[in-house]
Amino acid sequence: MSVTEPTRTALSPTPRSTLTRSKARGTADRAALDAVLDAGLVCHLGVLSHGAPVVVPTTYGRDGDTLYLHGSTGAGNLRAAVGADVSVTVTHLDGLVYARSAMHFSMNFRSAVIHGRPIEITDPAERVRALRTVVEHVAPGAWDTVRPPNPKELAATMVLALDLTEASVKIRTGGPDDDPADLTGDAWAGVLPIRQVFDAPIPAADLGPGIEAPAHVSARVARTEVAAVQ
Structure with missing residues (x-):
């Protein structure tokens, strides 16, 4: 499926965020990026730590064009991300696509890849607001019903903000793309849907x-x- 019609400010294309394969599945629509991020619960943060790549699963929250990440101030991987080039990904698996040939098996998915340099949030009020964003993203309605973080907890928590301008979105829907010569075979073809x-x-x-x-x-x-x- 091709998604090309923008409905909001388009994402800024860069060499890192420009698709090189299956370009018809990509979209520069920022609203599509919002939808992928808002539907997810876990992202994967890719960062170089001590000269080696590390990919860390973590929760997140989005407020407008900013993605917030948080973790312990003692987390070396999170510290390594501050001011460094990182990549954040969110993926939804919507179905397994069974084809008539092994090479055409696929998956229906929605994915986003964000590039940028996170900054550490140090302003106390902004840090609390960012943490609220993360909690409300994962557990909507919870923040106002529980005890807010105390000073000791806030001091032990690092909050990062990542701009969402440099990103790519890729989506696949529909059935298998079999070769015409395989359509007469006896193998079953179709989609096995997946939902959370x-x-x-x-x-x-x-x-x-x-x-x-x-x-x-x-x-x-x-x-x-x-x-x-x-």
């Missing part, structure tokens, strides 16, 4: 009596159940 679901919440073993899962938790399960019915 939330199961019923499991309360903590030390949870006080009568404390039920809040609406913002139950709502995620309800949306999963609706999607399953559809």
Whole structure:
């Protein structure tokens, strides 16, 4: 599938963010980048640490054109990312594509790759706002129902901000792209869809009596159940 019609400010193309293969699956639409990031829960941060590449899975949050990452101030990989060239990726696997030939097996996916140099957020108010962004991205509605970080916790947490200008988005949908000569074969072809679901919440073993899962938790399960019915 080709996605080429921009609906918002286009991403800035650079040699690093320009696709070299399957270009028809790419899009420079910033709204498409937002959609991929907003639908994800985990990103992978690629950074050089002590002269070797390291890829670290972590949570994140997006506020406009800024991606926020966080971690312990003692995390060497996160420290190595400050002011250095890094790459952040988010991928959604939507289906396995079965073809009639081994070479045409594929996957339906949505992916984003961001390049840039993260900066460390040091302003206290901005750091709290960034951490709220991360929490609300992963657990919408949770921030206002729990204790906010105290000074000791904030001092132990590093927050990075990465501009989203230099990025690429790639999307594949649809069925297999078999060669005409293979269409008469007996092998099954099609798509095996994949989706992410939330199961019923499991309360903590030390949870006080009568404390039920809040609406913002139950709502995620309800949306999963609706999607399953559809």
